[in-house]
Amino acid sequence: MSSIFDKYSPLKSRVDMMMKIGRDALGVQFDDIINATRGRIGNREILLAGTNNYLGLTFDEDCVAAAKQAIDNHGTGTTGSRVANGSYAEHVDLEKALADHFGMPSCVVFTTGYQTNLSAISALAGDKDVIFMDADAHACIIDGTRLTGASTFRFRHNSPEDLDKRLSRHGDIQDGHALVVIEGMYSMFGDIAPVDEFVDVTHRHGGYLFIDEAHSYGIFGETGCGIAEEQGVLDQVDFISGTFSKSLASVGGFCASKHPEFEITRKVMRPYMFTASATPSNISAARAAVEKVKTGDHLRKNLKERAQQLHAGLSELGYDLCADPSPVIAARRPNEAVAALEWNWLLENGVYVNLAVPPGTPQSSSLLRISLSAAHTEQDVNKIVETFGAMKNAQGEMMNDMASKLAAE
């Protein structure tokens, strides 16, 4: 008898293999989150090194107080969309604060980061427009393009030359425009886009440049606006999207634009119009965090130092790292089984990182991915490096253990 779930049997085999080796790496449950860098599973305290909590603000006094105050003032939920039920003062205030931070006239906030790109890309590209996106673009960018009637092409990762070639190959776009979509810092390898060169190529071809700074807002640039600010081209970028669930220590997202006409998209973005708006507490926590970002030089300085420390430490141990030092540091592993085994070993030994496997990774790679936080101390990073070192020494024992687990019925 066939089942509607039969199509998932190859995937189920992969999950079953992972469960034989240890825990489900894509479904970890923490019994407690103690602070920005510590959690607890059972009786074991875990050093959190895979949370994307880049500025470590989730327990910041001012952010927590703002969220609590918002609940006291305006309740726990918004119970509907902004189109149907109206905006709260918090939504409008945060949009204004982010627009001011970018020096742009328009900004729209969303309930999640995923929904942000889904909304903005689907609204910006119409049937006659053409989207060119980086080959390593996040799933929410790919899914956003699928909601459009626009033709979509990929260009080689972080290559403005390849974008130039593909725009030229495509030729004139009849009655439409090119929308080029890139990210600032890429989430899996932690590598950084040459945004300044992308601005040049895109505008030379008459296109619009859209940057997702989800992993770079708050971390890069003099005032924390991201990679575009760091490379001195913030005022030339057409659209910048981001999330509240990383540096801004909340849940939600935003898209800002230098084009005041962007406001009209509020009336057409289906994922914006037909979803409940973000709660007052989420919005208020993010609002407080924006102020921390603007004055966060000390946080960015510590984060940079920790990234250099970790990168040097893991390199010295001989790990094959995917990019130069940045708050995301990924070690390439030989295959999914080894990566899953090591991920379990690290958790058993008190360090939580991310297991990242295809198709969610570039180049079909299996990764142990670490994201650092400004809340990590020098001692924390020492502990991560020591644990990776101990794991290297335990390889023989681990491989025997895996063989016996996989052989077991």
Add this chain to the structure above:
Amino acid sequence: MSTSPSRDEIFDKICELLKPYNPQNREILKESGIMSDLEVDSVAVFDLVMGLEDHYDISIPMEMVSDIKTVGELVNAVKELTSE
């Protein structure tokens, strides 16, 4: 004007570009499902397509790729685009 490649030439080129994604060296037929039989993941399919775009100097939209299931269908799509 360059001559448009034959279906056999396109098939051979696809087999060559599929090599890195086919470590178990499964036999590739025109009927083979790229994702279902050869177990090439969705991102790798798009990487393969970029290789074809560069080799034949054509643009293959992602929405067209989403509709392609077999190696033979990919051959047909490239044939059509190189004949234009």
